[in-house]
Amino acid sequence: MRLHLRLRLWVALALGYVLLMAFVHLFHIPLRSRTFHSHYDMSDEGVLEKAHSAVKEMVEKYAKAALKHPGSGAETAEQITLLTKTFKKADSNANEVLELSELSSWIAKKTKEHLTLALRDNIFTFTAIDLDPRNVKLGNVGCSSGVVSWEEFHAYFLKQHGYDDEFIKNHEHNHKGLPREIKEAIMRDKAAWSEAARSDPDQLTLDEFLAFRHPESSHATILNIVEETIAKLDIDGDGQLTSEEFADPEINDVPDGITPERYKEERLKDFKIADEDKNGLLDRKELLSLVGKPYKVVDESCHIEHTSNNGTKAC
Ligand SMILES: [Ca+2]
Ligand SMILES: [Ca+2]
Ligand SMILES: [Ca+2]
Numbered sequence: 001m002r003l004h005l006r007l008r009l010w011v012a013l014a015l016g017y018v019l020l021m022a023f024v025h026l027f028h029i030p031l032r033s034r035t036f037h038s039h040y041d042m043s044d045e046g047v048l049e050k051a052h053s054a055v056k057e058m059v060e061k062y063a064k065a066a067l068k069h070p071g072s073g074a075e076t077a078e079q080i081t082l083l084t085k086t087f088k089k090a091d092s093n094a095n096e097v098l099e100l101s102e103l104s105s106w107i108a109k110k111t112k113e114h115l116t117l118a119l120r121d122n123i124f125t126f127t128a129i130d131l132d133p134r135n136v137k138l139g140n141v142g143c144s145s146g147v148v149s150w151e152e153f154h155a156y157f158l159k160q161h162g163y164d165d166e167f168i169k170n171h172e173h174n175h176k177g178l179p180r181e182i183k184e185a186i187m188r189d190k191a192a193w194s195e196a197a198r199s200d201p202d203q204l205t206l207d208e209f210l211a212f213r214h215p216e217s218s219h220a221t222i223l224n225i226v227e228e229t230i231a232k233l234d235i236d237g238d239g240q241l242t243s244e245e246f247a248d249p250e251i252n253d254v255p256d257g258i259t260p261e262r263y264k265e266e267r268l269k270d271f272k273i274a275d276e277d278k279n280g281l282l283d284r285k286e287l288l289s290l291v292g293k294p295y296k297v298v299d300e301s302c303h304i305e306h307t308s309n310n311g312t313k314a315c
C-alpha cells in the first residue's frame, strides 16, 4: 500500500517537473513572432496554444512511460528529494494535489526567475565580449550599450574552449584542424546569430545578443508573462497596475530567501523605474518594457564602464 502511494506521488511529482522542463524547452524552439515589431500584437496566441497542446501530449507520454516502468529513470534518493521539494513549493494550498492553476503559476514564476537571471548574465557576458573595439558610449542623456561583432564573439567562443590569443589571431577561417564538435557548435552559433541580428548581420546589440543566447526570452514568452502578471495582480480589473497591486507581497510570489517587507521595497523601486509617464499606473506597454528590457542591468553596465575608466558613476 505504501509502495502504491509512493508510486502515485512519484508520478505526480514527475508530471510537474516534466511539464516545467517541457515548457522551458518548448520556448527554445523558434517562437519568434512574425510581428516582432508590434509590441501589442497578440497574434502569437496561436503559437502558445500549440505549445500548450504539445506540452500536454508530452506529459501524457511521460506519464504512461512512468506507469509502465516505475523503477526506471529518475528514482534515486536525490532526485526523489528534489521532486518532493519542488512539489511542496508548487502545491500552494498544501492539499497534496497539484491543480492546473498551481502548476501554471509555478511555471510562470520559474520562467520569470529564469529570464531575470538571463538578463543579468546577458549584460556581463556582453560587456566581456564587446572589446575589439569596445563600442559603449557615455552621453549626456545616458549610455548606449555597444555592439558585439561576430569576430568579437568568435574570439570569446574560442577562448572559452581553451584556445590562446595567438591561435585565435592566426587560425584558419575554415577552422581546419578544429574538432568536429567545435566546428558544429560554430555552425549552430552562426545560424542563431543570423536569426538574432535584426539591424546589422555582422553585429548584435544588447537586446539582440539576449535573443541570440536566450531564444526563450522571445516576444511570445514576454507577452505571456505580462498577461499572466496582469491577470494575477490587477485586483480592480482596469487593465493597469497601481503600485499597491504591483508590490503587494500577499498577491505576488515572493521568492525564497527574501522577507515580504524587503520584497515590497524592491518592487516599489521597480515600479518607479517602469512607470515611464509617471502617472502612478503601469500599463501593458510599461510592463512589456519592464519584463523585456534589462533596465537595471543597462544601468549597471554604465556603472561598470564608467567606474572602470575614472572611478565615478555617470548614469
Ligand atoms: Ca494543491
Ligand atoms: Ca564591439
Ligand atoms: Ca488595476
Ligand SMILES: [Ca+2]
Pocket (backbone or CB within 6 Å): 275, 276, 277, 278, 279, 280, 281, 282, 283, 286
Ligand atoms: Ca504609467
